[in-house]
Amino acid sequence: MGAWTNASTINDQLSGLGGIETGEDAAQFILLGADTVQVCTYVMKVGYRCIHDMVKELSAFMDRHGFKTLADFTDTDRIAVPTVKLSFNAMMLQMAAERLWNDPHRLDHLTVSLGHPDAVTALSAGYGKATITAHIGVQPFTDRGLKIAGAHVITDSRTVFGGPLTQIVLLASRRTKEKDPALFNAVAAALGEAIRVANADKRAAAALWKEVHKAPDSVDELVAQLDDPGFEFTARPQRIGHFAAFLNRIGTMKAKLASWKELFWETAHQQDGD
Secondary structure, X not given: OEEEXXXXXXXXXXXXEOOOOOHHHHHHHHHOOOOEEEOOHHHHHHOOHHHHHHHHHHHHHHHHOOOOOHHHOOOOOOEEEOOOOOOHHHHHHHHHHHHHHOOOOOOHHHEXXXXXXXXXXXXXXXXXXXXXXXXXXXXXXXXXXXXXXXXXXXXXXXXXXXXXXXXXXXXXXXXXXXXXXXXXXXXXXXXXXXXXXXXXXXXXXHHHHHHHHOOOOOHHHHHHHHOOOOOOOOOOOOOHHHHHHHHHHOOOOOOOOOOHHHHOOHHHOOOOOO
16 A cells, blocks of 8 residues: 655645556545555556446445444535525435534535436536435435445435425415416326326326426336325425424515415315425
8 A cells, every 4th residue: 555645734735546446446545644546557457448337336345334424525626506595405415414523514515407307417416426425305306316336315305304395286376366367277187187197197297297297217217206205295384384484584585374274275275384
């Protein structure tokens, strides 16, 4: 084993080298404090293909040793969200940070604005080459991202929120509702019917979504996502109060809710929401 460093200042980088042939070899140097590792002789022996193998082996080493939490992120990481600080995904990251460090803004400086399709494309370059190291995604982009070698789940919305939550709602202003109540009621009824039809035949729902969005996912892949116990078509508002309380704590929302019903029209009030 060998290492090179210039000890003239404590801010210089440390690079590990000598006998590195596997991802686990590289991990040992990193755990000893190396900022980078160098591979020379082994590349000369087997060619550059060994780098790809070492990246996969290093990722497997990290998985085995539990390097999977938000606490593992450093200032060199970049986390993709649709819109920094403002998107639901960014706020969910803030909620996770609050739970872990009691500091919702702990990871804000690591976030970058990137749409879900672009984030998956960026990650596909591979660890060490991608411009981002994590993506707060939604389906079907979550599953697409998990097909990338070395990708794994760090946390999910059910863990952060302590249960299922409503992520998508249909909005209507008071002016819209009062100006054309017949249209408002028709749209509300259509939403209920769409939910009923989608739950009755998830394969048909998946095929329709694939056709409309020209999605690369197979119908079977989409159906598997819909069959996930954490995914459901429902008009029942879930964890609205929990999310609102968080927004109150961090000052994003000033008004406090007595009930989730304050945010929903009476068409939803019969639901067993929270």
